[in-house]
Amino acid sequence: MKEKVLENLAPNKELNTNLDDLKEKGKFEGIIVASRSGEVIYKNIENINDIKKFASMCASVLESALGLGKTMGNQMPKKIIAELEEKTILIIEISEKKFIIFILNSQTKTNLVLNQLDEYLEKLF
Secondary structure (H helix, E strand, C coil), X not given: CCCCEEEECCCCHHHHHXXXXXXXXXXXXXXXXXXXXCCEEEEXXXXXXXXXXXXXXXXXXXXXXXXXXXXXXXXXXXXXXXXXXXCEEEEEECCCCEEEEEEECCCCCHHHHHHHHHXXXXXXX
């Protein structure tokens, strides 16, 4: 059975609190911060069977998008969006070594995601 995962692994408690607040304000189904190697740094998400595998797959998607950007004139991807049947996965690189994953659903405040997320992430990271 899938169980709720709420584990703040980042050493910065203020960052953990801000990410928890962002999840609530945006009505995200989940937020994960991971290293480019797939190591989970922060997670607040429900209904994922294997969080490590999920983060590793998202890291691979990010690496592929970075490679794709290089072939398109050394452009950096801003956001990677995967629209699934019932959920949307949004992957954003936040530093050379870390990225953030947002899991959106029908309850998510999509306007916040599209219009204000970059500003919010700059303040956090």
